[in-house]
Amino acid sequence: MDPINPNKKTALRAAVLIHEQLAGGTRQDVPIYLHEHSWESIRQLQRQIDLANRRGWHRAAARRTEDLACAIDGCRRELDGALRVLQSRPTQRHVASASDIYRDILALGDEFEAVDIDLGEHELSVTTDRIVLEGMDFGPFEIRLDWHLLGTSPAYRVVALDPNPAAKNEDVTHPHVQDGSLCEGEGRSAVRAALAECRLYDFFLLVSRLLHTYGRGSAYVELSDWHGIPCEDCGESVDEDDRYYCRRCDAVLCSGCSTTCQACEEPFCSGCLSTCVTCGGEYCSSCLGTCRACRKPVCEDCRKNGLCQQCHENQDHEEHEHDPSKEARNEPIAVPA
Numbered sequence: 001m002d003p004i005n006p007n008k009k010t011a012l013r014a015a016v017l018i019h020e021q022l023a024g025g026t027r028q029d030v031p032i033y034l035h036e037h038s039w040e041s042i043r044q045l046q047r048q049i050d051l052a053n054r055r056g057w058h059r060a061a062a063r064r065t066e067d068l069a070c071a072i073d074g075c076r077r078e079l080d081g082a083l084r085v086l087q088s089r090p091t092q093r094h095v096a097s098a099s100d101i102y103r104d105i106l107a108l109g110d111e112f113e114a115v116d117i118d119l120g121e122h123e124l125s126v127t128t129d130r131i132v133l134e135g136m137d138f139g140p141f142e143i144r145l146d147w148h149l150l151g152t153s154p155a156y157r158v159v160a161l162d163p164n165p166a167a168k169n170e171d172v173t174h175p176h177v178q179d180g181s182l183c184e185g186e187g188r189s190a191v192r193a194a195l196a197e198c199r200l201y202d203f204f205l206l207v208s209r210l211l212h213t214y215g216r217g218s219a220y221v222e223l224s225d226w227h228g229i230p231c232e233d234c235g236e237s238v239d240e241d242d243r244y245y246c247r248r249c250d251a252v253l254c255s256g257c258s259t260t261c262q263a264c265e266e267p268f269c270s271g272c273l274s275t276c277v278t279c280g281g282e283y284c285s286s287c288l289g290t291c292r293a294c295r296k297p298v299c300e301d302c303r304k305n306g307l308c309q310q311c312h313e314n315q316d317h318e319e320h321e322h323d324p325s326k327e328a329r330n331e332p333i334a335v336p337a
Contacts, residue, residue, distance in 0.1 A: 006105055006115045014117045014124060015102035018147045022095050022198055038075040038218065045071055048235035055270075060234045070217020077186055096198040104201035111205060113140065122148045126204050127161065131174065133214040134223055138164050138174050143207050145200070155195060158182045158211065166221040168229045174211060175219035175226075182207065185215055233257035233269055248272040248284065263287035263299065278302035278309040 006014075045068040052061035096104070105124065108115045112126040124145045131138040139162030149155040157180040160173035171179040184191050187210050194203040214223060228237035231254040244258035245251070246269040258267040262281040273282045276299040277291070288297050291308040293315075298308040307315060 006109060006117050008106070010117045010119065011105040012102050013119060014147075015098045015105060017119070017122070018101050018124075018150070018198065018200075019096075019098035021147050021150055038071070038078055041071045041218075042068065042075060052234060055233075057234055060236060064235055067217055067222070074185065074215065074218035078188075094197055096200075101198055101200060104199065107201050108204055111201075112208070122146055124200070126208075128208050128211060130162075131211050133175065133212075136164070136223060136226065141174070141177075141211055143204055145203070150195060150198070154181060156207070158207070166225070167227050168225070169221060172220045175214055175221060175223060176210065178220045182210060183218065183220065184210060185218055231257050246272055261287055276302055 045064055049061050049064045108126055114127040116125045126143050128141045130140050142159045142161055145156040158177050163173050166172040176183040191206050225237040228239045229252045231238050232251040234257050238254045242255050244253040244267045247266045251269045253269055259273055261284040263283055264287050268284050274288050274297045275282055277296040278298055279302050283299050291298050291311050292306040293311040304312045
């Protein structure tokens with residue numbers, strides 16, 4: 001497809017408006033951004049590792065430990081970048097002139113599939129080629145910059161034109177894009193600097209390169225989980241064909257973690273089943289009663305007169321011990337002289 005170059009007259013008008021927007025406001029230093037997703041990802045992985053260890057799922061725990069190491073490393077890089085910005089002395093940045101901005105807009109037509117200028121919506125947009133990561137096609141994206149928002153965050157959005165969203169979250173259209181917001185990772189400082197200086201060509205090129213990059217451990221949804229929902233017991237990705245739902249709490253389960261109630265034969269998660277104290281079978285709350293004596297769980301087949309086997313045997317023993325007929329049978333028989 002040949003690149004669609006912007007109309008020169010429209011490009012010139014947009015360059016003047018963008019320059020006026022920058023010149024009319026006070027310059028702001030590049031802000032600090034720390035994504036909450038990084039922290040939440042670490043906490044979630046730690047919970048999954050703890051659960052896997054408690055249940056003896058050592059392979060699942062090892063895989064999640066590798067993911068945790070990647071997530072912590074990504075978070076560390078974010079913190080290091082924020083620290084460098086905070087420790088650096090503020091410097092006066094060169095802001096591009098209207099003619100520089102104009103040349104940048106025209107040059108975008110040689111790099112992207114399409115360039116669009118909407119003067120009414122004060123938006124400058126480019127369309128990328130199709131984004132393919134590790135063989136997975138996410139389609140082209142449109143990077144939309146609102147020049148009225150320059151100096152604030154976020155000033156741009158990333159919109160999927162042929163969406164291939166994650167199965168568990170339709171707002172995630174790319175491993176690093178959620179609800180139109182790009183997690184810039186290590187590229188954050190460069191992107192923000194380009195925006196602060198209004199180097200539009202560099203800005204759009206940087207964002208496009210980030211979209212062509214996959215950072216394992218720092219994604220909103222990992223590629224390995226893209227078409228599946230994580231099992232809420234072991235954390236492994238579950239494809240639709242191998243997916244079960246707990247009949248009590250609706251938890252998503254893989255075939256290995258889904259357990260069938262021995263009475264109703266419906267699938268349940270481990271937390272919604274209890275073990276019969278007599279036979280050791282696993283039953284849901286609807287199919288499992290309690291012994292009226294010891295109050296322990298017991299299935300219908302094992303209950304006798306409302307008692308579990310042990311309590312029923314204890315009752316029989318006590319009744320046998322206090323049976324008057326037994327005492328009469330044990331009295332000595334008098335023999336006449």
